[in-house]
Amino acid sequence: MIPARFDYVAPTSVADALSALAEAGDDAKVMAGGQSLLPILRMRLNAPETVVDLGRIEELRGVRDEGDHVVIGAMTTYADVLASDLVRQHAGVLTDAIEEVADPQIRHRGTVGGALVHADPAGDVGAPVLALDAELVVTGPGGERTVPAAEFFRDLFETAVGEGELLTAIRIPKHTGWGSRYEKFVRVAHQWSIVAVAATVRVEGGAIAEARIGLTNMGSTPLRATAVEQALVGKAATEDAVREACAAAAEGTNPPSDLNGDADYRKHLATVLTRRAVLAAAGA
Amino acid sequence: MTRINVTVDGVGYEDEVEPRTLLVHYLRETLGKTGTVVGCDTSNCGACTVHLDGRSVKSCNVLAVQADGHEVTTIEGLAQDGELHPMQRAFHDCHALQCGYCTPGMIMQAIDVLNDNPHPSEEQIRVGLEGNLCRCTGYHNIVKAVQQAADEGSTAGASAGATAGGAQ
Ligand SMILES: Cc1cc2nc3c(=O)[nH]c(=O)nc-3n(C[C@H](O)[C@H](O)[C@H](O)COP(=O)(O)OP(=O)(O)OC[C@H]3O[C@@H](n4cnc5c(N)ncnc54)[C@H](O)[C@@H]3O)c2cc1C
Ligand code: FES
Ligand code: FES
Numbered sequence: 001m002i003p004a005r006f007d008y009v010a011p012t013s014v015a016d017a018l019s020a021l022a023e024a025g026d027d028a029k030v031m032a033g034g035q036s037l038l039p040i041l042r043m044r045l046n047a048p049e050t051v052v053d054l055g056r057i058e059e060l061r062g063v064r065d066e067g068d069h070v071v072i073g074a075m076t077t078y079a080d081v082l083a084s085d086l087v088r089q090h091a092g093v094l095t096d097a098i099e100e101v102a103d104p105q106i107r108h109r110g111t112v113g114g115a116l117v118h119a120d121p122a123g124d125v126g127a128p129v130l131a132l133d134a135e136l137v138v139t140g141p142g143g144e145r146t147v148p149a150a151e152f153f154r155d156l157f158e159t160a161v162g163e164g165e166l167l168t169a170i171r172i173p174k175h176t177g178w179g180s181r182y183e184k185f186v187r188v189a190h191q192w193s194i195v196a197v198a199a200t201v202r203v204e205g206g207a208i209a210e211a212r213i214g215l216t217n218m219g220s221t222p223l224r225a226t227a228v229e230q231a232l233v234g235k236a237a238t239e240d241a242v243r244e245a246c247a248a249a250a251e252g253t254n255p256p257s258d259l260n261g262d263a264d265y266r267k268h269l270a271t272v273l274t275r276r277a278v279l280a281a282a283g284a
Numbered sequence: 285m286t287r288i289n290v291t292v293d294g295v296g297y298e299d300e301v302e303p304r305t306l307l308v309h310y311l312r313e314t315l316g317k318t319g320t321v322v323g324c325d326t327s328n329c330g331a332c333t334v335h336l337d338g339r340s341v342k343s344c345n346v347l348a349v350q351a352d353g354h355e356v357t358t359i360e361g362l363a364q365d366g367e368l369h370p371m372q373r374a375f376h377d378c379h380a381l382q383c384g385y386c387t388p389g390m391i392m393q394a395i396d397v398l399n400d401n402p403h404p405s406e407e408q409i410r411v412g413l414e415g416n417l418c419r420c421t422g423y424h425n426i427v428k429a430v431q432q433a434a435d436e437g438s439t440a441g442a443s444a445g446a447t448a449g450g451a452q
Contacts (some may be wrong), residue, residue: 001325002304002305002306002309003304005302005303005304006303006304007303008286008303008347008349010349010352018354034329034345034346034347034350035345038306038327038345038346038347039326039327039345040327041304043325049341053349055350079339090297092340102415103330103414103415103416104340104393104396104397104400104412104414104415105330105333105341105342105393105396105415106327106342106345106415107341108339108340108341109341109345109346177322189414190328190414190415
């Protein structure tokens, strides 16, 4: 299938991209890696008049060390994040999750920024970014603002990035020495998450000192399992203690029912996967 | 129309394309390189896999304009002077194809797997080929072919075009 006709611009700086967007007005669409956008255009679910391709903006690519933060440029591909020791060391649960995204070909093109703005509730990047308390840097005609991950995801396919704005970077506070695990439940290879759980845990003297848990596909946005996070503090990193704390994983969630499973099944999965993810992250 | 400069299988091309042209259609219809095939509408099957600057991509999910200034290697660029690429030979030796429709993409992705990791385990090969579907073989002989190419070592992963980095 072939997309409808569009005009194409490929700016080489953020400033030029913002002016291109302003000039093109309502009917412009930003393209990052194109791995979600191009299928949408091919199926003609959307037919923008102008596509603004961010692919030639070097300043948006790469991973930087900024003191107590790791900063990922929005146009950094999944493959480049996987190759980054900085991310693996200080934000390991993001690495774990990206290993489970799609397939190698799509990971060579797809970007972390594109995945976050696309905001598919079954997408694998939202939950770890939420669990890591990241901040999203959004740049518009009026300058730059920083949005906490907890306020970034608004609804299905909807984020805090407004029209005429770009997501430019993801700032992640370093979680150095934290264990991590992304538990993704699928029935066949190469599938979107039916449910997945991102867990990152700091263990001190055999007990869980801090835990952060993000849930994938348990509602219209990625969610934090805050009840479980609180229940885990001070618990021994043992099967029984963790099982009890994780029983609350589905509290406050509103998962979809579809051919892969109904909402109750997903709630059950969430508790099981949370337990597995926390135990693995705690090295138990 | 947008003017693009692309190197495909070692040859430079300059063409006017509509921005909406998919890379796979540019390869097949403008350049006549029909070795790369389309197997699905959803970017799931991997039959259209080519290398863009030495890394595998699904050419049905890339625009030709995105390849402007870059290098593409297709299945047609693998054999050198009439000699099959070691991965092509391994697929032949191991009967890694039946209808052959998935084969161009499977071989391009198999080379990417070895570029990334010259000595993968069976599990790593299977995971590396996750985005390539085969309706005929049951994958078993495909995995064997990749193992054979890996065991032959040296050039198996290296020579998919000038820019492919990786296995030495
Ligand atoms: C076969 C297949 C399987 C997949 N499986 C999975 C999977 O298992 N898990 C998973 O998580 N994902 C999966 N994906 C989706 C994949 O992760 C996409 O790459 C990702 O969702 C989008 O990233 P992108 O860079 O390609 O963005 P694009 O497709 O280019 O853009 C996506 C959207 O975000 C907007 N956008 C992009 N970047 C910016 C920016 N910087 N500022 C403002 N707006 C922006 C675009 O306008 C567009 O609306 C799959 C995709 C395919 C084709
Ligand atoms: S034709 Fe490209 S993935 Fe199927
Ligand atoms: S050989 Fe027929 S699809 Fe693979």
